[in-house]
Amino acid sequence: MEELIASVVRGLGIGSTYALIAVGFVIVYRATDVVNFAHPALMILGAYYTSWFTFTVGLPFVLAVPAAMVSVAVLAALCERIAMRPMVGEPPFAAAMVTVGVFFVLFVLAFRLIGTTVITMGDPWGLERVTVLGVRLFQVDLAKTVIALVAIGAVAAFLKRSRIGLAMRATALDQEVAMAQGVKVGRVFGLSWAIAGATAGLAGMLIGTAAGGVEPVTALVALKALPVIILGGLDSVEGTVPAGIAIGIAESLTRTYQPAYAPWLGANVDVVVPYLIMILVLMVRPYGIFGTRQVQRI
C-alpha cells in the first residue's frame, strides 16, 4: 500500500508539471491557432535562468524563480515580436514551422549557456523526505504538485477574470471580431507568448529539481506535454490538469509495477503509456476530453 501511495504521489508531481508545460502550449494555441514547438527550449532556458540567478547572481531561490520566469517571459515575447508577428494572416502550419526554427535557435542558445555541464536549481527539497500518514514521500513531488497547480489556477483565473484575459479569450474566438471591438490583437499575441514563457520557465525549474540536475537535452521532456494537451483538449487550460495528472499517475504506476508484473513487455513501457492513452481518447473524443468540439459547415 505504501508503495502504491508513493507511486501515485510521484505521478501527481510529474503529472502536474506536465500540465503546467501543457498550459503554455494551450495559451499560445488559443490565441494564435499555432502549436508552439519552441516551448521546450523556453522551458530549459527557465531552468538555466533559475540556476543562474541562484548561483551566479546569488539570489535566494524564492526570488530566483520569479526572476527566471520574468526573463523567459521577456524572451518569449521577443520571439513572438520578431519571428511570429510577421506570420499573422499566414496559414497556422507555416507559423508552426517558424516555431520549429525558433526552437532550434533557442536550443542552441541553451547549449551555449549551459555548456557541457549539468545544472542544478538550488532548490530546498533535494532528496529530502517527509512522512505523511506513515508514508515516506519525497518533498520534491509534493512541491511540484502544489507549485504547478497554484500556477495553473492563477493563469486560469487571470484568463477568466481580468480584462486582458477577456481580450485574450475574444481573440481566441475570432481575431477579426476582436479587432473590431478594439482589442489590440498583436499585443494579445505578445502577452500570450509572455505568459506561456513564464509558465515554461517555472516548469523548467520544476523539471530541474531532479536529483541529477539537468542538461540542455532535457528540454525534450517538454514534448511529453503533447499527449496531455491532446487528452485535455488543445484549447482548454482547465483540461490540462486532469489530463496531466492522469498521464503522470499512469506513467508512474507503470514504472513501479510493470517491471515486476509484466516484465515480458520489456523496458521503458512507461514512455509509451501516455501515447496509448492519447490514442484511446482520440478514438472516442477526437477533440480531447475538455476541448471544444469543432463543427464544420459543408
Place this chain on the structure above:
Amino acid sequence: MQETMRWRALALAGVLGLIAAACGPDTDDGPVADDHAGVTEDPCPDAVNPDNGCIYLGVLSDLSEGPFAGLAVPLTNAQEDFFRRVNEEGGIGGYDVDVSTYTRDTRYDPQPHSAAYREIEPSILALAQTLGTPTTQAVLRDMDDDDVIGVPMSWWSGWDFRDETRGLILPSGYSYCMESMISLDWHVEEHGEPSSVVAVGYPGDYGGDAAAGARLWAQANDVEFLGFVETAPNPVVGSQDAAIGQVVASGADAVVIAVGPAETAEIVGGSAADDFTGVFLGSLPTWNPALMDTPAAQALQDLYFHVIPWENLVEGDSDAHHAMREALGDGLSETNDGYSAGWIMSYPIKAALEAAAADGELTREGVRAAVDGLTVDFEGALPERTFGVEANELVLREAVIAAPDPDSEWNESTVATGVSGPTAQAFDYTEPCVGG
C-alpha cells in the same frame, strides 16, 4: 503590396543563395577531390606553418542537440588542441593537420552522419572522429570503399575485432564490456566478492556492452547476475524512477551502471534515498564534476566509483596529461572527461599519418596500409597499443578507479591506477560481447 513582394523576392533570393553556398563545392576552405584527397600543397587555413602543405581530417560529432553533446564538444575541442600542438611541433611529413574545416554536427544520428560523411569524404584524408557506434557502422561500408580510416569515439567491444572494423577503426582504451569485468574484479579486491550483481544502462553498444561484461564476469565467478535494467536518457523517459525501483528491489551488492551523468546522479541518489547500500561502478561517461553540486552528491560519495581508462585531467602525471593541462590553461575548470578522451584517442590517427608519411605514401591507401602493425605511443596516458593483431592481444585489460571528492579540483580523486584482475586477465575475447 509591391513592396512586400519585393521583400519576399529578396528574402527568397537570399535563402537560395545561402543554400547554394552550403551545397556547392568548398573551393575556398579546402581541397577538391583528386588522387590524394585530403592532402594539399597549399597551407591550411590559419596555418601554424605557412610553408607546410595541409592534411584535412574530418570530424563527425554530436555538437548541438544530440545525447552526447556534453562530452562531444570538449572532445572535439581537445582534438583541435591536440593537432595544434602537432602543428606547432612542425606538423607531419611537411604538412600541418587541419581538424576544423570538415567538422560536421551529426547529432548522434546515423542518417545525418552518413549524409555528412558523403559531403566531406571527397576532401578528407581520414576521419579524426566518428562519434558513436551505430553512426560509425552506418558509414563503415563507405569508409571501406573509400579507404578512409577513422577514430570511433565509442568503446563498443566490437571495435576490437577486425571483422567488425574492416581494419579501418582505431579505438583507444578498453571496451565497456572489459571495463565491467575490471571494475568487478576490483570490487572483489576492495569490498569482497559480491553475492549478486545487477547492471543498469542504455541498451546497445554502451549500456548493453557493459551489462554483457557484468554477466560474463558473474558467470565466470559463479556470482548471481540479477539482470540488466534497461533505461534511457531523461529526455526520453522523463525520470529514472523505474530504474531506481528495480535497482533497489534487486538488493544487489554491486551495480554496473552505464548511463549519462545526470541519470547516474538520479539513480545513485534515488537508490540511496531508498536505503540501498550496494556499490555503483560507473562507466567512463557517467561522471561530470558538476554532479557534486547536485542533491545526489552525498550518495555519490558514499556509493559510487568512476571507472576510467586513464587518469583524470588534474591528477594524471603522464606527458600527455601535462600537455593537456598546458593546452587548456585556464579552461581546465570548464571542461570534462570528454577533453581527455578527445586528446588521448587522437594518438592513433597521428601515428598512422606519421607512418604513412614516413613511407612516402600520404594517401588514403597508404594511411590504411599503415594501420596493420601500427604501434601507438600515448605519451604515458595508456600503455602502448599495436593495431592489426587479434582481439585478445589488442584489448586493454586495466583501468583507473576514481571516487567523488569535493575537496579535489576535479571533484574526484584517483583511488587506484593500473587496476586489473583475474577475470579480466583470463577472459578469452573471441567475439563482441554484444551486437553494436
